[in-house]
Amino acid sequence: MTRYFTADHEWIAVEGDTATVGITDYAQSQLGDITFVELPAVGASLGKGDSASVVDSVKAASDVYAPVSGAVTEVNPALEDAPELVNSAPEGEGWLWKMTLSDAGQLDGLMDEAAYAAYVAGL
Amino acid sequence: MSDTYDLVRDAGAKPPILTLPLDAWHRERGGRMVEFAGYHMPVQYEGIMAEHQWTRAHAGLFDVSHMGQLVLRGDNVAQALESLLPGAFTTLKPGKQRYSLLLADDGGVLDDLIVTNRGDDFYVVVNGATKHADIAHIAARLPEGVALAHLEDHALLALQGPEAAVALGALGLVPAGDATRTLDALVFMEAAPFVWNGVALGVSRSGYTGEDGFEISVHRDHVAALADALLAQPAVKPIGLGARDSLRLEAGLPLYGHDLSPDIDPVEADLGFAIPARRRVADAGYPGAARLARAFAEGTARRRVGLLIEGRMAAREGAEVLADGRTVGTVTSGGFAPSLERPIAMAFVETALAVPGTSLTLSVRGKTLAATVTSLPFHPHRYVRKGAA
Numbered sequence: 001m002t003r004y005f006t007a008d009h010e011w012i013a014v015e016g017d018t019a020t021v022g023i024t025d026y027a028q029s030q031l032g033d034i035t036f037v038e039l040p041a042v043g044a045s046l047g048k049g050d051s052a053s054v055v056d057s058v059k060a061a062s063d064v065y066a067p068v069s070g071a072v073t074e075v076n077p078a079l080e081d082a083p084e085l086v087n088s089a090p091e092g093e094g095w096l097w098k099m100t101l102s103d104a105g106q107l108d109g110l111m112d113e114a115a116y117a118a119y120v121a122g123l
Numbered sequence: 124m125s126d127t128y129d130l131v132r133d134a135g136a137k138p139p140i141l142t143l144p145l146d147a148w149h150r151e152r153g154g155r156m157v158e159f160a161g162y163h164m165p166v167q168y169e170g171i172m173a174e175h176q177w178t179r180a181h182a183g184l185f186d187v188s189h190m191g192q193l194v195l196r197g198d199n200v201a202q203a204l205e206s207l208l209p210g211a212f213t214t215l216k217p218g219k220q221r222y223s224l225l226l227a228d229d230g231g232v233l234d235d236l237i238v239t240n241r242g243d244d245f246y247v248v249v250n251g252a253t254k255h256a257d258i259a260h261i262a263a264r265l266p267e268g269v270a271l272a273h274l275e276d277h278a279l280l281a282l283q284g285p286e287a288a289v290a291l292g293a294l295g296l297v298p299a300g301d302a303t304r305t306l307d308a309l310v311f312m313e314a315a316p317f318v319w320n321g322v323a324l325g326v327s328r329s330g331y332t333g334e335d336g337f338e339i340s341v342h343r344d345h346v347a348a349l350a351d352a353l354l355a356q357p358a359v360k361p362i363g364l365g366a367r368d369s370l371r372l373e374a375g376l377p378l379y380g381h382d383l384s385p386d387i388d389p390v391e392a393d394l395g396f397a398i399p400a401r402r403r404v405a406d407a408g409y410p411g412a413a414r415l416a417r418a419f420a421e422g423t424a425r426r427r428v429g430l431l432i433e434g435r436m437a438a439r440e441g442a443e444v445l446a447d448g449r450t451v452g453t454v455t456s457g458g459f460a461p462s463l464e465r466p467i468a469m470a471f472v473e474t475a476l477a478v479p480g481t482s483l484t485l486s487v488r489g490k491t492l493a494a495t496v497t498s499l500p501f502h503p504h505r506y507v508r509k510g511a512a
Contacts, residue, residue, distance in 0.1 A: 032365065034171035035459040035466075038488070054488065056437050058171040058234040058459050059365045060489075083435070 005116035012067040022095040026120045031057040034086045039075040068106040070099040142262030143188045144278045144343040158252030160189045171365035175461040178366035181363035182284035191254025196244035197269035209398045218240040219314040230414025232383035239314045250379045273317040283336030286358035311506035333374025333504045373460050388416035393427045426477035432466040433493040443486040462502050
């Protein structure tokens with residue numbers, strides 16, 4: 001499984017032709033206490049860069065964008081009762097949705113873990 | 124991901140952001156700085172939720188030095204204030220404070236503020252983002268013989284929460300005026316001068332959280348030492364702007380620029396308490412008197428209300444309020460309320476619907492949320508008033 005990162009602080013973990021998407025630890029630390037997560041509909045078709053989900057924190061609502069194009073296959077059911085999982089385990093149990101990849105070539109434009117760490121260090 | 128406190132965006136051609144006297148102090152304590160009212164200010168330290176709960180349970184220390192501290196002094200200054208503001212100031216006794224509003228000629232709200240009669244002069248605290256416009260508005264309207272000063276060399280701290288009195292009491296403040304006016308003798312909306320370690324402090328029992336607490340004016344050269352001394356008290360933690368906003372929202376207190384603006388008059392905003400009966404007449408002699416007289420006599424088309432929202436999704440400023448599919452108002456501020464563990468909002472709605480218990484809906488990002496009109500505050504005020512044990 002390979003994990004990629006976007007400049008907008010999403011992560012995408014790819015396994016074959018499907019992927020899991022969430023927000024990074026840096027993103028959750030900037031947002032603060034998350035109180036609600038609005039998830040995409042299963043089956044929804046996402047274009048790379050589309051607003052797919054909204055993460056509500058005490059201070060603001062923030063869009064989460066699709067890192068690549070594809071269709072939503074599953075959303076994280078645990079977030080309905082426990083949106084705080086996005087704070088406590090953003091890159092694990094706090095994942096947001098799973099999707100197919102319609103163009104694996106789009107992954108080439110994303111950062112790997114080391115590049116993202118350097119990017120965050122420079123913010 | 125993007126959000127309103129975006130860190131990545133280019134600031135563009137904006138005026139330089141100013142720093143407050145405690146800038147380094149906040150950064151050393153982990154404050155995450157954002158721009159607010161033209162200043163770098165801490166939005167949070169350990170987290171908004173934790174800071175909110177700490178303030179409700181113990182005591183929170185807020186740096187509100189961005190606010191404008193003004194002094195009016197001279198002949199007949201109380202009458203001069205009544206020519207500017209819709210409140211009663213000729214009857215405001217020394218040591219007492221009153222909430223009031225700065226109004227445009229058409230009755231729209233230019234700012235909300237607190238006026239303190241200090242005996243020799245009147246001390247006025249206005250909002251940070253509006254202070255320069257306020258000063259120009261006031262200076263242009265002051266009668267001969269009354270002078271306006273801006274205390275730019277003074278910082279302002281707020282210590283709020285049920286343990287604020289014990290924490291501030293531990294510093295051993297000495298009354299600087301009347302010796303009977305000790306910290307314990309002050310009740311809500313009273314103020315007195317004190318001395319701490321040789322430093323002059325102007326202390327009032329007031330705030331913006333709904334809790335008991337104090338606001339402390341101090342020369343900027345001494346504010347870090349005072350903040351350190353307060354933070355050394357076990358009950359005290361530093362609190363950022365994020366929790367200040369969620370605390371005031373739960374307390375039902377309007378925020379200028381959101382729940383109050385030049386398009387809103389004080390009667391619509393449900394702030395009629397700030398205007399005594401004798402000043403609700405068209406010839407009361409302050410800007411906006413005619414509109415206020417009419418609003419009190421005839422009522423207004425809309426009213427500020429509180430809304431309790433079903434579910435977990437928050438409605439924020441700008442969300443439409445609907446009844447039977449018809450737009451009947453707009454949310455002016457809203458968010459998740461940590462003490463109520465649910466989303467709440469303030470909105471302006473048609474007056475006929477501004478009745479507690481009325482069911483309304485909100486439109487947020489294409490979704491419909493159920494909401495119920497409720498009386499304000501959402502979270503009970505816990506002010507220390509006269510006669511209370």
